[in-house]
Amino acid sequence: xxxxxxxxxxxxxxxxxxxxxxxxxxxxxxxxxxxxxxxxxxxxxxxxxxxxxxxxxxxxxxxxxx
Amino acid sequence: xxxxxxxxxxxxxxxxxxxxxxxxxxxxxxxxxxxxxxxxxxxxxxxxxxxxxxxxxxxxxxxxxxxxxxxxxxxxxxxxxxxxxxxxxxxxxxxxxxxxxxxxxxxxxxxxxxxxxxxxxxxxxxxxxxxxxxxxxxxxxxxxxxxxxxxxxxxxxxxxxxxxxxxxxxxxxxxxxxxxxxxxxxxxxxxxxxxxxxxxxxxxxxxxxxxxxxxxxxxxxxxxxxxxxxxxxxxxxxxxxxxxxxxxxxxxxxxxxxxxxxxxxxxxxxxxxxxxxxxxxxxxxxxxxxxxxxxxxxxxxxxxxxxxxxxxxxxxxxxxxxxxxxxxxxxxxxxxxxxxxxxxxxxxxxxxxxxxxxxxxxxxxxxxxxxxxxxxxxxxxxxxxxxxxxxxxxxxxxxxxx
Ligand SMILES: Cc1cc2nc3c(=O)[nH]c(=O)nc-3n(C[C@H](O)[C@H](O)[C@H](O)COP(=O)(O)OP(=O)(O)OC[C@H]3O[C@@H](n4cnc5c(N)ncnc54)[C@H](O)[C@@H]3O)c2cc1C
Ligand code: SF4
Numbered sequence: 001x002x003x004x005x006x007x008x009x010x011x012x013x014x015x016x017x018x019x020x021x022x023x024x025x026x027x028x029x030x031x032x033x034x035x036x037x038x039x040x041x042x043x044x045x046x047x048x049x050x051x052x053x054x055x056x057x058x059x060x061x062x063x064x065x066x
Numbered sequence: 067x068x069x070x071x072x073x074x075x076x077x078x079x080x081x082x083x084x085x086x087x088x089x090x091x092x093x094x095x096x097x098x099x100x101x102x103x104x105x106x107x108x109x110x111x112x113x114x115x116x117x118x119x120x121x122x123x124x125x126x127x128x129x130x131x132x133x134x135x136x137x138x139x140x141x142x143x144x145x146x147x148x149x150x151x152x153x154x155x156x157x158x159x160x161x162x163x164x165x166x167x168x169x170x171x172x173x174x175x176x177x178x179x180x181x182x183x184x185x186x187x188x189x190x191x192x193x194x195x196x197x198x199x200x201x202x203x204x205x206x207x208x209x210x211x212x213x214x215x216x217x218x219x220x221x222x223x224x225x226x227x228x229x230x231x232x233x234x235x236x237x238x239x240x241x242x243x244x245x246x247x248x249x250x251x252x253x254x255x256x257x258x259x260x261x262x263x264x265x266x267x268x269x270x271x272x273x274x275x276x277x278x279x280x281x282x283x284x285x286x287x288x289x290x291x292x293x294x295x296x297x298x299x300x301x302x303x304x305x306x307x308x309x310x311x312x313x314x315x316x317x318x319x320x321x322x323x324x325x326x327x328x329x330x331x332x333x334x335x336x337x338x339x340x341x342x343x344x345x346x347x348x349x350x351x352x353x354x355x356x357x358x359x360x361x362x363x364x365x366x367x368x369x370x371x372x373x374x375x376x377x378x379x380x381x382x383x384x385x386x387x388x389x390x391x392x393x394x395x396x397x398x399x400x401x402x403x404x405x406x407x408x409x410x411x412x413x414x415x416x417x418x419x420x421x422x423x424x425x426x427x428x429x430x431x432x433x434x435x436x437x438x439x440x441x442x443x444x445x446x447x448x449x450x451x452x453x454x455x456x457x458x459x460x461x462x463x464x465x466x467x468x
Contacts, residue, residue, distance in 0.1 A: 011119070012405065013394065014451035015369060027448065030445070031405070031443075031447020031450075049098055053094055053098065054091075054376065056368040057117070057119070058138075
Protein backbone atom coordinates (compact mmCIF):
# COMPACT_ATOMS: atom_id res chain seq x y z
CA UNK A 1 0.00 0.00 0.00
CA UNK A 2 1.18 3.47 -0.96
CA UNK A 3 -0.27 6.57 0.66
CA UNK A 4 -0.29 10.04 -0.85
CA UNK A 5 -1.86 13.18 0.57
CA UNK A 6 -3.05 16.31 -1.21
CA UNK A 7 -2.04 19.23 0.99
CA UNK A 8 -4.12 21.61 -1.06
CA UNK A 9 -7.30 19.69 -0.38
CA UNK A 10 -6.59 18.98 3.30
CA UNK A 11 -8.69 21.13 5.62
CA UNK A 12 -6.77 20.29 8.76
CA UNK A 13 -9.51 18.22 10.33
CA UNK A 14 -7.06 15.80 11.91
CA UNK A 15 -9.45 12.85 11.63
CA UNK A 16 -6.62 10.88 10.04
CA UNK A 17 -4.37 11.52 13.03
CA UNK A 18 -7.05 10.37 15.43
CA UNK A 19 -7.43 7.10 13.52
CA UNK A 20 -3.85 6.35 12.40
CA UNK A 21 -1.41 8.42 14.49
CA UNK A 22 1.58 6.38 13.34
CA UNK A 23 0.98 7.25 9.73
CA UNK A 24 -0.35 10.82 9.87
CA UNK A 25 0.43 13.95 11.81
CA UNK A 26 -0.48 17.62 11.39
CA UNK A 27 1.68 20.71 10.97
CA UNK A 28 1.70 22.82 14.11
CA UNK A 29 0.90 26.10 12.42
CA UNK A 30 -1.95 25.40 10.01
CA UNK A 31 -2.94 21.83 10.84
CA UNK A 32 -2.26 20.52 7.34
CA UNK A 33 -1.56 16.80 7.19
CA UNK A 34 1.98 15.42 7.41
CA UNK A 35 2.52 11.97 5.99
CA UNK A 36 4.80 10.09 8.40
CA UNK A 37 4.78 6.79 6.58
CA UNK A 38 4.21 6.61 2.82
CA UNK A 39 4.34 2.82 2.78
CA UNK A 40 2.86 1.74 6.07
CA UNK A 41 3.23 -1.80 7.35
CA UNK A 42 0.51 -4.41 7.12
CA UNK A 43 -0.67 -3.83 10.68
CA UNK A 44 -1.55 -0.23 9.77
CA UNK A 45 -3.54 -0.96 6.64
CA UNK A 46 -6.98 -1.19 8.19
CA UNK A 47 -6.52 2.09 10.07
CA UNK A 48 -5.14 3.85 7.01
CA UNK A 49 -8.10 2.68 4.92
CA UNK A 50 -10.48 4.00 7.50
CA UNK A 51 -8.62 7.32 7.67
CA UNK A 52 -8.80 7.70 3.90
CA UNK A 53 -12.52 6.93 3.98
CA UNK A 54 -13.30 9.33 6.79
CA UNK A 55 -11.07 12.23 5.69
CA UNK A 56 -13.62 14.99 5.08
CA UNK A 57 -11.58 16.56 2.30
CA UNK A 58 -10.92 13.37 0.32
CA UNK A 59 -7.26 14.33 0.60
CA UNK A 60 -5.81 10.87 1.26
CA UNK A 61 -5.24 8.56 -1.68
CA UNK A 62 -4.24 4.92 -1.50
CA UNK A 63 -2.69 3.02 -4.36
CA UNK A 64 -1.29 -0.45 -4.85
CA UNK A 65 -2.77 -3.79 -3.93
CA UNK A 66 -2.92 -4.08 -0.13
CA UNK B 67 -26.96 -5.02 29.84
CA UNK B 68 -26.05 -5.45 26.21
CA UNK B 69 -28.98 -6.42 24.04
CA UNK B 70 -28.83 -9.95 22.63
CA UNK B 71 -26.82 -10.14 19.43
CA UNK B 72 -29.25 -10.31 16.54
CA UNK B 73 -28.89 -13.18 14.13
CA UNK B 74 -26.42 -12.18 11.47
CA UNK B 75 -28.04 -12.19 8.08
CA UNK B 76 -26.40 -10.01 5.47
CA UNK B 77 -28.73 -8.17 3.14
CA UNK B 78 -28.60 -9.62 -0.35
CA UNK B 79 -28.74 -6.19 -1.90
CA UNK B 80 -28.47 -2.63 -0.61
CA UNK B 81 -30.08 0.42 -2.16
CA UNK B 82 -28.62 3.81 -1.26
CA UNK B 83 -30.61 6.97 -1.98
CA UNK B 84 -28.43 10.09 -2.22
CA UNK B 85 -25.15 9.96 -4.16
CA UNK B 86 -23.02 12.39 -2.20
CA UNK B 87 -20.53 12.24 0.65
CA UNK B 88 -22.66 10.02 2.86
CA UNK B 89 -24.10 7.76 0.17
CA UNK B 90 -20.70 7.12 -1.35
CA UNK B 91 -19.12 6.53 2.05
CA UNK B 92 -21.59 3.82 3.03
CA UNK B 93 -21.08 2.03 -0.30
CA UNK B 94 -17.31 2.13 0.15
CA UNK B 95 -17.47 1.05 3.77
CA UNK B 96 -19.61 -1.95 2.85
CA UNK B 97 -17.10 -3.06 0.22
CA UNK B 98 -14.17 -2.46 2.54
CA UNK B 99 -15.82 -4.75 5.03
CA UNK B 100 -16.00 -7.44 2.37
CA UNK B 101 -19.64 -7.09 1.38
CA UNK B 102 -20.12 -8.66 -2.07
CA UNK B 103 -23.86 -8.19 -2.59
CA UNK B 104 -25.53 -5.90 -5.08
CA UNK B 105 -25.18 -2.15 -4.47
CA UNK B 106 -27.29 0.50 -6.15
CA UNK B 107 -26.86 4.22 -5.57
CA UNK B 108 -29.63 6.59 -6.70
CA UNK B 109 -28.87 10.30 -7.03
CA UNK B 110 -30.99 13.29 -8.00
CA UNK B 111 -28.14 15.16 -9.62
CA UNK B 112 -26.43 14.16 -12.87
CA UNK B 113 -22.94 14.54 -11.37
CA UNK B 114 -20.87 11.75 -9.87
CA UNK B 115 -20.40 12.13 -6.09
CA UNK B 116 -18.74 15.45 -5.35
CA UNK B 117 -17.75 17.40 -2.29
CA UNK B 118 -19.77 20.35 -1.00
CA UNK B 119 -17.42 22.26 1.36
CA UNK B 120 -15.28 23.55 -1.55
CA UNK B 121 -18.38 24.99 -3.25
CA UNK B 122 -18.44 28.11 -1.08
CA UNK B 123 -14.66 28.28 -0.99
CA UNK B 124 -12.46 27.09 -3.89
CA UNK B 125 -15.21 26.70 -6.51
CA UNK B 126 -16.85 30.06 -5.83
CA UNK B 127 -13.47 31.79 -5.82
CA UNK B 128 -12.56 30.15 -9.12
CA UNK B 129 -9.47 28.47 -7.66
CA UNK B 130 -10.93 25.07 -8.58
CA UNK B 131 -12.79 23.89 -11.65
CA UNK B 132 -16.00 22.08 -10.79
CA UNK B 133 -14.50 18.68 -11.56
CA UNK B 134 -11.92 19.01 -8.86
CA UNK B 135 -14.71 18.50 -6.31
CA UNK B 136 -15.42 14.98 -7.57
CA UNK B 137 -14.79 12.71 -4.62
CA UNK B 138 -13.50 9.76 -6.63
CA UNK B 139 -12.04 9.10 -10.04
CA UNK B 140 -14.06 7.16 -12.59
CA UNK B 141 -11.74 4.17 -12.02
CA UNK B 142 -12.36 4.25 -8.27
CA UNK B 143 -16.10 4.32 -8.87
CA UNK B 144 -15.83 1.40 -11.31
CA UNK B 145 -13.90 -0.63 -8.77
CA UNK B 146 -16.70 -0.15 -6.29
CA UNK B 147 -18.93 -2.34 -8.45
CA UNK B 148 -22.01 -0.36 -7.60
CA UNK B 149 -24.68 0.65 -10.04
CA UNK B 150 -25.09 4.43 -10.08
CA UNK B 151 -28.50 5.68 -11.16
CA UNK B 152 -27.87 9.41 -11.51
CA UNK B 153 -30.07 12.31 -12.50
CA UNK B 154 -33.14 10.39 -11.37
CA UNK B 155 -34.48 11.56 -8.00
CA UNK B 156 -36.33 9.16 -5.77
CA UNK B 157 -39.97 10.20 -5.43
CA UNK B 158 -41.30 7.71 -2.93
CA UNK B 159 -40.43 4.96 -0.48
CA UNK B 160 -42.45 2.12 0.93
CA UNK B 161 -40.45 1.36 4.05
CA UNK B 162 -42.15 -1.93 4.84
CA UNK B 163 -41.54 -3.28 1.32
CA UNK B 164 -38.20 -1.46 1.03
CA UNK B 165 -39.23 -0.23 -2.36
CA UNK B 166 -38.16 3.05 -3.92
CA UNK B 167 -39.78 4.76 -6.88
CA UNK B 168 -37.94 7.32 -8.98
CA UNK B 169 -38.95 10.27 -11.15
CA UNK B 170 -38.29 8.35 -14.37
CA UNK B 171 -40.57 5.52 -13.23
CA UNK B 172 -38.02 3.04 -11.92
CA UNK B 173 -39.16 0.78 -9.10
CA UNK B 174 -36.21 -0.49 -7.08
CA UNK B 175 -36.45 -2.98 -4.25
CA UNK B 176 -33.71 -4.19 -1.92
CA UNK B 177 -33.16 -6.04 1.34
CA UNK B 178 -31.83 -2.86 2.89
CA UNK B 179 -32.31 0.81 2.03
CA UNK B 180 -30.04 3.65 3.17
CA UNK B 181 -31.37 7.21 3.06
CA UNK B 182 -28.81 9.97 2.49
CA UNK B 183 -30.59 12.76 0.65
CA UNK B 184 -29.17 15.65 2.66
CA UNK B 185 -30.82 19.06 2.82
CA UNK B 186 -32.92 21.44 0.81
CA UNK B 187 -32.05 25.12 1.08
CA UNK B 188 -34.73 27.49 2.35
CA UNK B 189 -35.87 30.18 -0.08
CA UNK B 190 -37.44 33.60 0.23
CA UNK B 191 -40.94 34.13 -1.14
CA UNK B 192 -40.84 35.14 -4.79
CA UNK B 193 -37.24 34.12 -5.21
CA UNK B 194 -37.84 31.63 -7.98
CA UNK B 195 -39.36 34.29 -10.23
CA UNK B 196 -36.29 36.52 -10.13
CA UNK B 197 -33.01 35.99 -11.94
CA UNK B 198 -29.93 36.76 -9.86
CA UNK B 199 -31.20 35.21 -6.62
CA UNK B 200 -29.30 32.15 -5.50
CA UNK B 201 -29.07 29.43 -2.92
CA UNK B 202 -25.87 27.43 -2.54
CA UNK B 203 -26.25 23.72 -2.03
CA UNK B 204 -25.15 22.03 -5.25
CA UNK B 205 -22.29 22.26 -7.73
CA UNK B 206 -24.66 23.79 -10.28
CA UNK B 207 -25.72 26.38 -7.69
CA UNK B 208 -22.07 27.28 -7.12
CA UNK B 209 -21.29 27.66 -10.81
CA UNK B 210 -24.40 29.79 -11.38
CA UNK B 211 -23.52 32.05 -8.46
CA UNK B 212 -19.97 32.33 -9.67
CA UNK B 213 -21.16 33.45 -13.12
CA UNK B 214 -23.27 36.18 -11.52
CA UNK B 215 -20.44 37.30 -9.23
CA UNK B 216 -18.22 37.98 -12.21
CA UNK B 217 -20.69 40.62 -13.44
CA UNK B 218 -22.48 41.95 -10.34
CA UNK B 219 -20.84 44.83 -8.48
CA UNK B 220 -22.96 44.38 -5.39
CA UNK B 221 -23.87 41.15 -3.67
CA UNK B 222 -26.29 40.89 -0.78
CA UNK B 223 -25.97 37.77 1.35
CA UNK B 224 -28.99 37.01 3.52
CA UNK B 225 -28.06 34.86 6.52
CA UNK B 226 -25.16 35.35 8.94
CA UNK B 227 -24.54 31.64 9.53
CA UNK B 228 -21.55 29.66 8.32
CA UNK B 229 -22.65 29.48 4.71
CA UNK B 230 -23.48 33.19 4.42
CA UNK B 231 -20.21 34.11 6.13
CA UNK B 232 -18.12 31.94 3.79
CA UNK B 233 -19.86 33.29 0.70
CA UNK B 234 -19.32 36.87 1.91
CA UNK B 235 -15.63 36.17 2.48
CA UNK B 236 -15.12 34.51 -0.90
CA UNK B 237 -17.00 37.26 -2.75
CA UNK B 238 -14.91 39.96 -1.04
CA UNK B 239 -11.83 38.08 -2.17
CA UNK B 240 -13.08 38.54 -5.73
CA UNK B 241 -13.45 42.27 -5.17
CA UNK B 242 -17.25 42.24 -5.14
CA UNK B 243 -19.02 44.69 -2.83
CA UNK B 244 -20.80 42.65 -0.17
CA UNK B 245 -23.57 43.35 2.34
CA UNK B 246 -24.25 40.60 4.86
CA UNK B 247 -27.69 40.79 6.46
CA UNK B 248 -28.95 38.46 9.15
CA UNK B 249 -31.25 38.05 12.11
CA UNK B 250 -28.51 37.27 14.61
CA UNK B 251 -26.46 39.97 16.29
CA UNK B 252 -23.05 38.51 15.34
CA UNK B 253 -21.62 36.54 12.41
CA UNK B 254 -22.06 32.86 13.36
CA UNK B 255 -22.93 33.97 16.88
CA UNK B 256 -25.58 31.27 17.16
CA UNK B 257 -23.05 28.59 16.32
CA UNK B 258 -19.90 29.80 18.00
CA UNK B 259 -21.04 32.06 20.80
CA UNK B 260 -20.39 35.70 21.62
CA UNK B 261 -16.58 35.90 21.80
CA UNK B 262 -15.88 34.23 18.47
CA UNK B 263 -19.02 35.68 16.86
CA UNK B 264 -17.77 39.14 17.79
CA UNK B 265 -14.33 38.41 16.34
CA UNK B 266 -15.83 37.13 13.09
CA UNK B 267 -18.07 40.19 12.88
CA UNK B 268 -15.03 42.45 13.22
CA UNK B 269 -13.10 40.33 10.73
CA UNK B 270 -15.76 40.77 8.07
CA UNK B 271 -16.19 44.48 8.80
CA UNK B 272 -12.42 44.91 8.54
CA UNK B 273 -12.50 43.35 5.09
CA UNK B 274 -15.09 45.82 3.92
CA UNK B 275 -18.26 43.76 4.29
CA UNK B 276 -21.22 45.99 5.19
CA UNK B 277 -23.07 44.30 8.03
CA UNK B 278 -26.78 44.57 8.74
CA UNK B 279 -27.25 42.37 11.78
CA UNK B 280 -30.23 41.84 14.03
CA UNK B 281 -32.67 42.62 11.25
CA UNK B 282 -34.89 40.40 9.10
CA UNK B 283 -34.96 40.48 5.32
CA UNK B 284 -38.55 41.32 4.42
CA UNK B 285 -38.66 40.88 0.66
CA UNK B 286 -36.81 40.89 -2.61
CA UNK B 287 -37.23 43.68 -5.10
CA UNK B 288 -36.94 43.19 -8.84
CA UNK B 289 -37.36 44.73 -12.23
CA UNK B 290 -38.03 42.95 -15.51
CA UNK B 291 -37.61 39.58 -13.86
CA UNK B 292 -34.23 40.37 -12.36
CA UNK B 293 -33.43 41.10 -8.73
CA UNK B 294 -32.57 44.70 -7.83
CA UNK B 295 -32.19 44.45 -4.08
CA UNK B 296 -33.38 43.33 -0.68
CA UNK B 297 -35.80 45.20 1.53
CA UNK B 298 -35.15 44.86 5.27
CA UNK B 299 -37.71 44.92 8.06
CA UNK B 300 -36.10 48.17 9.22
CA UNK B 301 -37.25 49.78 5.98
CA UNK B 302 -33.75 49.98 4.56
CA UNK B 303 -33.32 48.88 0.97
CA UNK B 304 -30.07 47.19 -0.05
CA UNK B 305 -29.40 47.42 -3.78
CA UNK B 306 -27.94 44.28 -5.32
CA UNK B 307 -26.92 42.85 -8.66
CA UNK B 308 -27.06 39.40 -7.10
CA UNK B 309 -28.49 37.96 -3.88
CA UNK B 310 -27.68 34.77 -2.02
CA UNK B 311 -30.24 33.39 0.37
CA UNK B 312 -28.40 31.44 3.06
CA UNK B 313 -31.01 31.40 5.77
CA UNK B 314 -30.76 27.71 6.48
CA UNK B 315 -31.93 24.38 5.17
CA UNK B 316 -34.36 21.61 5.94
CA UNK B 317 -33.83 17.85 5.69
CA UNK B 318 -34.79 16.66 2.19
CA UNK B 319 -37.59 14.39 3.39
CA UNK B 320 -40.38 15.59 1.12
CA UNK B 321 -40.11 12.46 -0.98
CA UNK B 322 -40.57 10.30 2.14
CA UNK B 323 -44.11 11.46 2.88
CA UNK B 324 -46.31 8.38 3.26
CA UNK B 325 -43.29 6.07 3.49
CA UNK B 326 -44.25 4.80 6.93
CA UNK B 327 -41.15 6.37 8.52
CA UNK B 328 -41.29 8.86 11.36
CA UNK B 329 -40.31 12.25 10.05
CA UNK B 330 -39.56 14.98 12.55
CA UNK B 331 -36.51 17.16 12.22
CA UNK B 332 -35.21 14.73 9.58
CA UNK B 333 -35.65 10.96 9.44
CA UNK B 334 -35.97 9.73 13.01
CA UNK B 335 -33.66 6.82 13.77
CA UNK B 336 -32.67 4.82 16.82
CA UNK B 337 -29.18 4.84 18.32
CA UNK B 338 -28.02 2.46 15.55
CA UNK B 339 -29.18 4.88 12.82
CA UNK B 340 -32.05 2.55 11.97
CA UNK B 341 -35.30 4.20 10.87
CA UNK B 342 -37.26 0.97 10.35
CA UNK B 343 -36.51 -2.69 9.81
CA UNK B 344 -33.85 -2.71 7.06
CA UNK B 345 -33.99 1.06 6.57
CA UNK B 346 -31.18 3.33 7.77
CA UNK B 347 -30.47 7.04 7.43
CA UNK B 348 -27.25 9.01 7.65
CA UNK B 349 -25.70 12.40 7.14
CA UNK B 350 -27.54 15.71 7.14
CA UNK B 351 -30.95 14.04 6.88
CA UNK B 352 -30.64 11.72 9.87
CA UNK B 353 -31.87 12.46 13.36
CA UNK B 354 -30.71 9.73 15.70
CA UNK B 355 -30.49 9.02 19.40
CA UNK B 356 -26.98 9.89 20.61
CA UNK B 357 -26.43 7.58 23.55
CA UNK B 358 -23.65 9.71 24.99
CA UNK B 359 -25.85 12.79 25.15
CA UNK B 360 -28.99 10.85 25.95
CA UNK B 361 -30.99 12.75 23.36
CA UNK B 362 -31.81 13.06 19.70
CA UNK B 363 -29.32 14.85 17.47
CA UNK B 364 -29.02 15.80 13.81
CA UNK B 365 -25.79 17.25 12.44
CA UNK B 366 -25.08 19.12 9.23
CA UNK B 367 -21.41 18.64 8.64
CA UNK B 368 -19.04 16.79 6.44
CA UNK B 369 -17.34 14.45 8.92
CA UNK B 370 -20.70 13.39 10.31
CA UNK B 371 -21.77 12.07 6.90
CA UNK B 372 -18.77 9.77 6.53
CA UNK B 373 -18.50 8.73 10.17
CA UNK B 374 -22.15 7.86 10.37
CA UNK B 375 -21.75 5.89 7.14
CA UNK B 376 -19.12 3.69 8.83
CA UNK B 377 -21.56 2.85 11.61
CA UNK B 378 -24.46 2.22 9.22
CA UNK B 379 -22.29 -0.12 7.11
CA UNK B 380 -21.28 -2.04 10.24
CA UNK B 381 -24.87 -2.36 11.42
CA UNK B 382 -26.05 -3.43 7.96
CA UNK B 383 -23.61 -6.30 8.23
CA UNK B 384 -24.91 -7.47 11.57
CA UNK B 385 -22.84 -5.49 14.04
CA UNK B 386 -24.61 -3.61 16.79
CA UNK B 387 -22.86 -0.26 16.95
CA UNK B 388 -24.35 2.88 18.44
CA UNK B 389 -23.31 6.14 16.80
CA UNK B 390 -21.75 8.41 19.43
CA UNK B 391 -19.60 11.01 17.66
CA UNK B 392 -18.10 14.23 18.94
CA UNK B 393 -19.49 16.74 16.41
CA UNK B 394 -16.89 18.52 14.30
CA UNK B 395 -16.85 21.09 11.54
CA UNK B 396 -14.44 23.58 10.09
CA UNK B 397 -14.83 26.82 8.21
CA UNK B 398 -12.39 28.95 6.23
CA UNK B 399 -12.98 32.70 5.96
CA UNK B 400 -10.27 34.97 4.52
CA UNK B 401 -7.08 33.80 6.22
CA UNK B 402 -8.85 32.37 9.24
CA UNK B 403 -9.34 28.64 9.66
CA UNK B 404 -11.74 27.65 12.41
CA UNK B 405 -12.06 24.12 13.77
CA UNK B 406 -15.05 23.45 15.98
CA UNK B 407 -15.31 20.31 18.11
CA UNK B 408 -18.38 19.54 20.21
CA UNK B 409 -21.04 22.17 20.94
CA UNK B 410 -20.09 25.82 21.04
CA UNK B 411 -23.24 27.35 22.39
CA UNK B 412 -23.99 30.88 23.44
CA UNK B 413 -24.71 29.93 27.04
CA UNK B 414 -21.25 28.39 27.49
CA UNK B 415 -18.45 29.99 29.43
CA UNK B 416 -15.60 30.53 26.98
CA UNK B 417 -11.97 30.43 28.13
CA UNK B 418 -8.96 30.91 25.94
CA UNK B 419 -6.63 28.04 26.84
CA UNK B 420 -3.85 28.49 24.28
CA UNK B 421 -2.61 31.33 22.13
CA UNK B 422 -4.44 34.65 22.21
CA UNK B 423 -7.19 36.33 20.17
CA UNK B 424 -4.89 39.36 19.67
CA UNK B 425 -2.34 37.08 18.01
CA UNK B 426 -4.98 35.74 15.61
CA UNK B 427 -4.25 32.22 16.93
CA UNK B 428 -5.96 30.59 19.87
CA UNK B 429 -7.85 27.65 21.27
CA UNK B 430 -11.01 28.33 23.27
CA UNK B 431 -12.72 25.91 25.62
CA UNK B 432 -16.52 26.03 26.07
CA UNK B 433 -17.92 24.95 29.42
CA UNK B 434 -21.56 24.53 30.45
CA UNK B 435 -22.46 23.64 34.03
CA UNK B 436 -18.90 22.63 34.83
CA UNK B 437 -18.61 20.26 31.88
CA UNK B 438 -16.47 20.95 28.83
CA UNK B 439 -18.83 20.84 25.81
CA UNK B 440 -16.77 22.39 23.04
CA UNK B 441 -13.30 23.25 21.81
CA UNK B 442 -12.61 25.80 19.11
CA UNK B 443 -9.39 26.44 17.24
CA UNK B 444 -8.82 29.78 15.49
CA UNK B 445 -5.83 29.24 13.20
CA UNK B 446 -4.72 26.49 15.62
CA UNK B 447 -6.05 23.27 14.17
CA UNK B 448 -3.61 20.84 15.72
CA UNK B 449 -3.74 22.29 19.20
CA UNK B 450 -7.54 22.27 19.04
CA UNK B 451 -7.54 18.60 18.15
CA UNK B 452 -5.32 17.83 21.12
CA UNK B 453 -7.76 19.63 23.41
CA UNK B 454 -10.62 17.60 22.00
CA UNK B 455 -9.85 14.92 24.57
CA UNK B 456 -11.41 17.08 27.24
CA UNK B 457 -14.74 16.54 25.47
CA UNK B 458 -14.82 12.79 25.94
CA UNK B 459 -16.88 12.92 29.11
CA UNK B 460 -19.67 14.99 27.60
CA UNK B 461 -20.12 12.65 24.62
CA UNK B 462 -19.42 9.19 26.02
CA UNK B 463 -22.31 7.07 27.24
CA UNK B 464 -22.40 6.55 30.97
CA UNK B 465 -21.92 3.07 32.25
CA UNK B 466 -25.03 0.87 31.97
CA UNK B 467 -27.87 1.24 34.52
CA UNK B 468 -27.53 5.03 34.26
C1 LIG C 1 -21.66 25.21 0.21
C2 LIG C 1 -21.45 24.27 1.36
C3 LIG C 1 -20.29 24.38 2.14
C4 LIG C 1 -20.07 23.52 3.20
N1 LIG C 1 -18.93 23.66 3.95
C5 LIG C 1 -18.71 22.82 4.98
C6 LIG C 1 -17.52 22.93 5.77
O1 LIG C 1 -16.68 23.81 5.55
N2 LIG C 1 -17.33 22.06 6.78
C7 LIG C 1 -18.24 21.08 7.06
O2 LIG C 1 -18.02 20.31 8.00
N3 LIG C 1 -19.37 20.93 6.34
C8 LIG C 1 -19.62 21.79 5.30
N4 LIG C 1 -20.77 21.65 4.56
C9 LIG C 1 -21.74 20.59 4.92
C10 LIG C 1 -21.43 19.26 4.25
O3 LIG C 1 -21.13 19.44 2.91
C11 LIG C 1 -22.63 18.33 4.42
O4 LIG C 1 -22.80 18.11 5.80
C12 LIG C 1 -22.45 17.01 3.72
O5 LIG C 1 -22.36 17.18 2.34
C13 LIG C 1 -23.61 16.06 4.05
O6 LIG C 1 -23.54 14.91 3.28
P1 LIG C 1 -24.84 14.06 2.93
O7 LIG C 1 -24.36 12.95 2.09
O8 LIG C 1 -25.59 13.78 4.17
O9 LIG C 1 -25.79 15.05 2.12
P2 LIG C 1 -25.52 15.87 0.79
O10 LIG C 1 -24.09 16.10 0.56
O11 LIG C 1 -26.42 17.04 0.83
O12 LIG C 1 -26.03 14.88 -0.34
C14 LIG C 1 -27.35 14.55 -0.54
C15 LIG C 1 -27.49 14.08 -1.97
O13 LIG C 1 -28.78 13.52 -2.15
C16 LIG C 1 -29.30 13.97 -3.37
N5 LIG C 1 -30.76 13.91 -3.27
C17 LIG C 1 -31.61 14.78 -2.67
N6 LIG C 1 -32.89 14.36 -2.80
C18 LIG C 1 -32.85 13.21 -3.50
C19 LIG C 1 -33.83 12.29 -3.95
N7 LIG C 1 -35.14 12.48 -3.70
N8 LIG C 1 -33.42 11.20 -4.65
C20 LIG C 1 -32.10 10.98 -4.89
N9 LIG C 1 -31.13 11.82 -4.49
C21 LIG C 1 -31.49 12.91 -3.79
C22 LIG C 1 -28.76 15.35 -3.54
O14 LIG C 1 -28.75 15.71 -4.90
C23 LIG C 1 -27.35 15.19 -2.98
O15 LIG C 1 -26.43 14.83 -3.96
C24 LIG C 1 -21.03 22.51 3.50
C25 LIG C 1 -22.19 22.41 2.71
C26 LIG C 1 -22.41 23.27 1.65
C27 LIG C 1 -23.67 23.14 0.82
S1 SF4 D 1 -8.29 13.86 7.77
FE1 SF4 D 1 -7.95 14.67 5.72
S2 SF4 D 1 -8.40 16.82 5.89
FE2 SF4 D 1 -8.11 16.07 7.96
S3 SF4 D 1 -5.94 16.42 8.42
FE3 SF4 D 1 -6.13 14.35 7.63
S4 SF4 D 1 -5.77 14.61 5.43
FE4 SF4 D 1 -6.22 16.62 6.21
